[in-house]
Amino acid sequence: xxxxxxxxxxxxxxxxxxxxxxxxxxxxxxxxxxxxxxxxxxxxxxxxxxxxxxxxxxxxxxxxxxxxxxxxxxxxxxxxxxxxxxxxxxxxxxxxxxxxxxxxxxxxxxxxxxxxxxxxxxxxxxxxxxxxxxxxxxxxxxxxxxxxxxxxxxxxxxxxxxxxxxxxxxxxxxxxxxxxxxxxxxxxxxxxxxxxxxxxxxxxxxxxxxxxxxxxxxxxxxxxxxxxxxxxxxxxxxxxxxxxxxxxxxxxxxxxxxxxxxxxxxxxxxxxxxxxxxxxxxxxxxxxxxxxxxxxxxxxxxxxxxxxxxxxxxxxxxxxxxxxxxxxxxxxxxxxxxxxxxxxxxxxxxxxxxxxxxxxxxxxxxxxxxxxxxxxxxxxxxxxxxxxxxxxxxxxxxxxxxxxxxxxxxxxxxxxxxxxxxxxxxxxxxxxxxxxxxxxxxxxxxxxxxxxxxxx
Amino acid sequence: xxxxxxxxxxxxxxxxxxxxxxxxxxxxxxxxxxxxxxxxxxxxxxxxxxxxxxxxxxxxxxxxxxxxxxxxxxxxxxxxxxxxxxxxxxxxxxxxxxxxxxxxxxxxxxxxxxxxxxxxxxxxxxxxxxxxxxxxxxxxxxxxxxxxxxxxxxxxxxxxxxxxxxxxxxxxxxxxxxxxxxxxxxxxxxxxxxxxxxxxxxxxxxxxxxxxxxxxxxxxxxxxxxxxxxxxxxxxxxxxxxxxxxxxxxxxxxxxxxxxxxxxxxxxxxxxxxxxxxxxxxxxxxxxxx
Numbered sequence: 001x002x003x004x005x006x007x008x009x010x011x012x013x014x015x016x017x018x019x020x021x022x023x024x025x026x027x028x029x030x031x032x033x034x035x036x037x038x039x040x041x042x043x044x045x046x047x048x049x050x051x052x053x054x055x056x057x058x059x060x061x062x063x064x065x066x067x068x069x070x071x072x073x074x075x076x077x078x079x080x081x082x083x084x085x086x087x088x089x090x091x092x093x094x095x096x097x098x099x100x101x102x103x104x105x106x107x108x109x110x111x112x113x114x115x116x117x118x119x120x121x122x123x124x125x126x127x128x129x130x131x132x133x134x135x136x137x138x139x140x141x142x143x144x145x146x147x148x149x150x151x152x153x154x155x156x157x158x159x160x161x162x163x164x165x166x167x168x169x170x171x172x173x174x175x176x177x178x179x180x181x182x183x184x185x186x187x188x189x190x191x192x193x194x195x196x197x198x199x200x201x202x203x204x205x206x207x208x209x210x211x212x213x214x215x216x217x218x219x220x221x222x223x224x225x226x227x228x229x230x231x232x233x234x235x236x237x238x239x240x241x242x243x244x245x246x247x248x249x250x251x252x253x254x255x256x257x258x259x260x261x262x263x264x265x266x267x268x269x270x271x272x273x274x275x276x277x278x279x280x281x282x283x284x285x286x287x288x289x290x291x292x293x294x295x296x297x298x299x300x301x302x303x304x305x306x307x308x309x310x311x312x313x314x315x316x317x318x319x320x321x322x323x324x325x326x327x328x329x330x331x332x333x334x335x336x337x338x339x340x341x342x343x344x345x346x347x348x349x350x351x352x353x354x355x356x357x358x359x360x361x362x363x364x365x366x367x368x369x370x371x372x373x374x375x376x377x378x379x380x381x382x383x384x385x386x387x388x389x390x391x392x393x394x395x396x397x398x399x400x401x402x403x404x405x406x407x408x409x410x411x412x413x414x415x416x417x418x419x420x421x422x423x424x425x426x427x428x429x430x431x432x433x434x435x436x437x438x439x440x441x442x443x444x445x446x447x448x449x450x451x452x453x454x455x456x
Numbered sequence: 457x458x459x460x461x462x463x464x465x466x467x468x469x470x471x472x473x474x475x476x477x478x479x480x481x482x483x484x485x486x487x488x489x490x491x492x493x494x495x496x497x498x499x500x501x502x503x504x505x506x507x508x509x510x511x512x513x514x515x516x517x518x519x520x521x522x523x524x525x526x527x528x529x530x531x532x533x534x535x536x537x538x539x540x541x542x543x544x545x546x547x548x549x550x551x552x553x554x555x556x557x558x559x560x561x562x563x564x565x566x567x568x569x570x571x572x573x574x575x576x577x578x579x580x581x582x583x584x585x586x587x588x589x590x591x592x593x594x595x596x597x598x599x600x601x602x603x604x605x606x607x608x609x610x611x612x613x614x615x616x617x618x619x620x621x622x623x624x625x626x627x628x629x630x631x632x633x634x635x636x637x638x639x640x641x642x643x644x645x646x647x648x649x650x651x652x653x654x655x656x657x658x659x660x661x662x663x664x665x666x667x668x669x670x671x672x673x674x675x676x677x678x679x680x681x682x683x684x685x686x687x688x689x690x691x692x693x694x695x696x697x698x699x700x701x702x703x704x705x706x707x708x709x710x711x712x713x714x715x716x717x718x719x720x721x722x723x724x725x726x727x728x729x730x731x732x733x734x735x736x737x738x739x740x741x742x743x744x745x746x
Binding site: 110113117135136138139140141277278279283284285288416423427430431441444445448449450451 | 499500501513517518519581584586587605608694696697710712713714715716
């Protein structure tokens with residue numbers, strides 16, 4: 001009996017211990033937030049001592065003596081690289097302490113909104129992603145950067161980048177430190193094998209419009225015996241067309257740009273002719289295809305370099321990027337100041353730093369993220385080389401792309417309606433559904449999600 | 457014996473912590489949700505009172521009714537095999553002469569320990585129609601020539617979602633059934649054996665009737681749990697034509713994706729009514745039989 005009973009007892013012990021340790025972990029988490037809130041409540045006191053610092057920061061901005069800055073900033077983000085940003089800012093301003101709180105994943109926006117509603121323990125600066133910036137941009141939570149002199153920061157910006165940070169009345173509410181131009185990324189080796197060249201300009205010419213792209217795609221499919229496809233997914237056209245079409249909502253009514261009909265026809269043609277590999281953007285298979293070359297051209301934004309498998313530098317110099325039939329961008333991280341933050345002046349200094357060419361040039365070199373400042377593009381146009389792309393001068397095509405994109409402000413419907421369209425039209429392409437039927441079920445979805453919109 | 461209960465004032469103090477906790481954590485949010493369901497609120501501005509408008513919208517919302525249907529279909533497709541499997545295995549594992557039955561009980565229980573989100577991700581990777589292992593296996597053994605696009609077919613999608621849930625919970629039900637089987641007195645079996653009853657007869661005439669209370673327990677808990685299906689299907693997506701969107705997923709999408717908190721609250725109350733309705737039906741159905 002004794003020998004038998006040790007197993008359940010020890011098992012129970014392990015279970016209890018894990019439970020307790022989990023509780024302990026939770027407690028730590030709980031303890032951490034009061035302490036951080038304590039430090040938050042400490043920061044107003046820091047700001048109380050700050051009345052000296054705003055004036056000094058104002059003078060700092062004039063006399064360019066930023067070392068005079070002091071205080072503490074809290075930033076909320078979903079994006080890991082903000083830590084680097086904060087480190088650089090602190091390096092420059094030793095008197096400032098920047099605390100970055102990271103909330104990865106798509107729960108961030110709910111977390112942020114809930115915190116903003118409660119009005120407690122809030123950051124001084126918070127990040128907003130392109131996908132939901134439209135919902136926040138007109139809210140009372142964002143400080144008006146125009147009034148703080150923000151117009152000056154974005155006067156040399158790429159038009160579309162600064163446009164997205166504006167509220168519907170044209171005020172600057174958030175600023176991004178980068179642009180997100182997209183292009184066709186390709187493995188030079190694969191391109192040479194199936195397209196006969198690895199030159200970006202020549203490849204760009206082969207796919208300069210959709211008909212040419214489909215023709216090229218057919219050839220690749222036949223030549224490889226059905227193993228290799230030209231592009232990842234017909235659905236990529238949603239991203240490419242997203243900001244090359246009219247906004248989804250005009251004067252409170254749903255507006256379907258007629259271009260979507262042509263796009264849908266192209267998507268069907270792409271699918272019928274096996275031009276695409278039917279892989280979802282950012283899915284596991286998508287990444288494999290990008291790195292192995294079973295898809296020749298992958299349309300993706302400049303910031304997605306982390307999808308390249310660069311273990312032991314094996315991807316260095318192996319890639320090229322060609323322009324897509326129409327220029328596009330995907331995503332973007334914007335940064336705004338909480339309107340009731342006690343550290344607004346200091347927060348503005350941070351925003352000023354990330355909008356500066358100093359940070360954006362550094363960031364371009366370090367991460368390959370494209371700058372938001374048109375001037376940084378221009379200054380590095382001939383000199384910048386990215387390790388993946390070898391000798392290719394990638395700033396030039398990207399610059400051409402981003403400067404052509406129209407400056408539109410984000411509204412609260414655009415991205416959600418786009419994702420409904422992506423869902424219904426995507427299924428339509430897969431099932432070869434008639435366009436009118438797709439539109440009908442799309443309208444039904446929109447009407448249901450946003451009953452306040454006029455849908456004919 | 458003194459039948460009069462001593463209602464000392466101190467008793468209320470002792471039960472107060474629970475009731476205070478319940479009022480703050482349980483009742484207050486429920487009532488606040490009801491208040492929200494009578495307003496228009498997107499989370500950014502202040503709530504505006506709109507009366508029953510959200511409920512009128514709910515009654516005419518064909519998407520909501522579709523989610524009720526989908527939830528029920530997925531629930532039925534998961535509960536039937538779940539109970540059959542659990543019962544069958546419980547009968548086998550309850551046999552005295554089966555070797556390693558403790559091992560199997562533990563192994564069958566394992567899926568229940570895994571979080572539903574993990575299971576959802578796992579199955580979505582396995583059933584990915586181009587890179588998933590299921591299609592690879594099917595093609596390698598020659599069952600199919602072309603990969604099956606599982607999640608493009610409403611019924612396959614539902615079967616997969618139901619399969620995830622079935623796989624997750626049959627082990628749990630198995631344990632409950634085994635407990636129920638062990639609760640049946642040995643004398644009944646022995647008497648039956650002495651009377652010359654065969655195994656099938658023992659199962660039909662003795663085990664199943666005596667296991668009825670346990671079955672009811674499983675059934676009722678699974679009605680409530682099954683109608684609140686959320687995390688695993690969320691990882692697998694809405695499915696073609698929203699065929700695998702459950703009621704709670706719809707609530708989540710409305711409130712936390714479209715930031716329509718007020719209508720989301722109304723949906724929550726709608727779900728409450730639906731769950732109450734089916735729980736009542738189950739309870740009534742069991743009562744009439746007794």
